[in-house]
Amino acid sequence: MTQAHAQQRLDPVEMLGERFAAAIADAFAGKLEGGAVDPLITPSKNPQHGDYQSNAAMPLAKTLGMPPREVAKAIVEKLDLGDLATPMDESSIAGPGFINVRLKPETLAELVGELDRPGLGVKAEEQQTIVVDVCGVNLAKQMHVGHLRSTVIGDAMCRTLEKLGHTVIRQNHVGDWGLPIAMVVAKLQSEAKAGRIDLGKVTLDDLDRLYKVAKQESSADTKGLKAVERFQLGPKAQAELEAQVAGANEALEHAKQTLVKLQSGDAEIVALWQKLYDVTMGACLETCKRLQANITAKDSAGESSFRDQLGEIVQILLDKKLAEEDGGALVVRNEGLEPTLVRKSDGGYLYATTDLAAVRKRVKQLGADRVIYCVDARQALHFKQVFATAKKAGFAHKIGANEDSTLEHAPFGMVLGEDGRPFKTRSGENVKLSDLIDEAEQRAAVISTEKNPDLAGDERQKIAHTVAVAALKYADLSSDRIKDYVFDWDRMLAFEGNTGPYLLYTYVRIRSIFRKAEEQGIVAGYESAALAINEPEEKQLALVLLRYPATVASVARTLEPHRMCGYLYELAGTFSRFFEHCPVLKAETDVSRLSRLRLCDLTARVLADGLDCLGIQTLERM
RNA sequence: GCCCCGGUAGCUCAACUGGAUAGAGCAGCGGACUUCUAAUCCGCAGGUUGCAGGUUCGAGUCCUGCCCGGGGUGCCA
Numbered sequence: 001m002t003q004a005h006a007q008q009r010l011d012p013v014e015m016l017g018e019r020f021a022a023a024i025a026d027a028f029a030g031k032l033e034g035g036a037v038d039p040l041i042t043p044s045k046n047p048q049h050g051d052y053q054s055n056a057a058m059p060l061a062k063t064l065g066m067p068p069r070e071v072a073k074a075i076v077e078k079l080d081l082g083d084l085a086t087p088m089d090e091s092s093i094a095g096p097g098f099i100n101v102r103l104k105p106e107t108l109a110e111l112v113g114e115l116d117r118p119g120l121g122v123k124a125e126e127q128q129t130i131v132v133d134v135c136g137v138n139l140a141k142q143m144h145v146g147h148l149r150s151t152v153i154g155d156a157m158c159r160t161l162e163k164l165g166h167t168v169i170r171q172n173h174v175g176d177w178g179l180p181i182a183m184v185v186a187k188l189q190s191e192a193k194a195g196r197i198d199l200g201k202v203t204l205d206d207l208d209r210l211y212k213v214a215k216q217e218s219s220a221d222t223k224g225l226k227a228v229e230r231f232q233l234g235p236k237a238q239a240e241l242e243a244q245v246a247g248a249n250e251a252l253e254h255a256k257q258t259l260v261k262l263q264s265g266d267a268e269i270v271a272l273w274q275k276l277y278d279v280t281m282g283a284c285l286e287t288c289k290r291l292q293a294n295i296t297a298k299d300s301a302g303e304s305s306f307r308d309q310l311g312e313i314v315q316i317l318l319d320k321k322l323a324e325e326d327g328g329a330l331v332v333r334n335e336g337l338e339p340t341l342v343r344k345s346d347g348g349y350l351y352a353t354t355d356l357a358a359v360r361k362r363v364k365q366l367g368a369d370r371v372i373y374c375v376d377a378r379q380a381l382h383f384k385q386v387f388a389t390a391k392k393a394g395f396a397h398k399i400g401a402n403e404d405s406t407l408e409h410a411p412f413g414m415v416l417g418e419d420g421r422p423f424k425t426r427s428g429e430n431v432k433l434s435d436l437i438d439e440a441e442q443r444a445a446v447i448s449t450e451k452n453p454d455l456a457g458d459e460r461q462k463i464a465h466t467v468a469v470a471a472l473k474y475a476d477l478s479s480d481r482i483k484d485y486v487f488d489w490d491r492m493l494a495f496e497g498n499t500g501p502y503l504l505y506t507y508v509r510i511r512s513i514f515r516k517a518e519e520q521g522i523v524a525g526y527e528s529a530a531l532a533i534n535e536p537e538e539k540q541l542a543l544v545l546l547r548y549p550a551t552v553a554s555v556a557r558t559l560e561p562h563r564m565c566g567y568l569y570e571l572a573g574t575f576s577r578f579f580e581h582c583p584v585l586k587a588e589t590d591v592s593r594l595s596r597l598r599l600c601d602l603t604a605r606v607l608a609d610g611l612d613c614l615g616i617q618t619l620e621r622m
Numbered sequence: 623g624c625c626c627c628g629g630u631a632g633c634u635c636a637a638c639u640g641g642a643u644a645g646a647g648c649a650g651c652g653g654a655c656u657u658c659u660a661a662u663c664c665g666c667a668g669g670u671u672g673c674a675g676g677u678u679c680g681a682g683u684c685c686u687g688c689c690c691g692g693g694g695u696g697c698c699a
Contacts, residue, residue: 044642045637049642062678067679096679138699180699303699331696336625338625338696341697345697348697377627380626380627381625381694413627413628413692413693414693450661451659479634483628484627484628484692488634494661497647498635498646498647499647505662509659558639562635566638567638573646577663577664579662580662580663583658585658622659622661
């Protein structure tokens, strides 16, 4: 038996699918046009209906013009499930034509045994090179909850894709270029010259503050001025606003000049920019590390790295007659979309231009078959425009490929506070990601002290960190990413419900069994013990375990990590019920004890592997 | 104005992309601990899936039109 064949036998859905497909082809030979019929096998929701079911009869009834139960009957008559399942007959058909299957206990044991391998049954897919846009920090800005989502969700996608054998390249598209950055550079320069800031000691907090000041200073209150003029609010108000507007225009002009210097490689300005870059990225990568997100310096690919290609990109668009002039600017028009601005009337480029260059690099240089953007949902229109334009311009065509690489936006919603408005501090500032992690750790330490006072201080700190990060990340991953989600400390750190801590706790309980088993000297030999799936709780556990490989695949397909969370939560719950009803160490027979130990071990490994897909680490104790 | 995304139990969320009686957790009520870590488990109660039509053997899921909320919308990124 080949490895591939051994793997193929693993998933009951596929195994049953093959048998059902054969039965359908046999039963309706000559009556069905065009290829194989999907046997529509799915695990049964309700154990009363069996373990698996085929829903194929109903849609077939339509094309065949027969009553669905007749179709089901004809399928069952031709069905050869061999020794996989208990015998099938008319009583296997229910409702409008569901065909219910119950696996034999021995078959179930064999399948679980096959799952119990190093890869846990996860099948390597046809290998692709996949570029994932993650994190997306901006220079001189603290990371906030928006970056948390891109980082955590993006990293989870990457890990899941890697688990399936793909080559994943993370790209942190750092916002490190353009007028806003030049504004901060200009401000940093003037502050340093005035002796108000020490360039050797500058922190991200300093830069964040300068950013806000600079932005404030260079945004002219022309609306205010117009209002004052229109409503004649007095010479004093008018003079103040005129001064503000004049000052802002001056600051803006200065920033533009700084940008020109930066672009032309002025040594002093470039050094200041480099300072900005180093300070920001140092803090960003440190935060990624604390979050156990696998994003490092080598993944950084800032907007600045495309600065010399923007003219060329636009030239290609012109050569291909895709870009046209409109009001002095250059736009690309795509069917059903707003025009995409790729060059301003003053000759400057826009973020669409940079993103087009990035698509080209990712596909042609990095060799991406699939490019995924884990970015805020508000960018949806922007990405539609970029993708459409990139495809027309040939930027999405991988060298030697037959078709364009897929470009996908995996959007996520906002993080809201308990009041339902964007998550901010009381004073209306964005919450710093590093502060968020600090607070999560403090809260986790308090809870840990309450629940398990015997732990040593340093172990508690370690546990608090792991639990805090798990709670924070899991909260972000466990609901459908497209929706906004409500940030709630108590809920994410709760040990009941669909939370990180609950899953960690389940894992810890299993590990505890093995410590105890070792103390009692009864741990040997469970790895290869015969599995005895007899009790209903054992059976349910086995059935849930078998769904793991398909779950990994579905997360990779849909880019929805919350499916993994839902699965792991169900696994943990099913295990807890098993654990409640089926004594392990005190099992009645040696055979049963070893079998259950093996189930425990397998469950722990699936939990750990699934959490690893999400970028969450496990613990031995908590 | 146009486009995109949401609307499911009092609250926070699921529902394997059209399948059987819409499921969890919290909050409420009632049970099970000299434990394999009770940070758990069992039970009760809680629903016109925003509204109205339509397609289908079957709709929370698909199509149309409304209502509510959020977001986006050529010279910021």
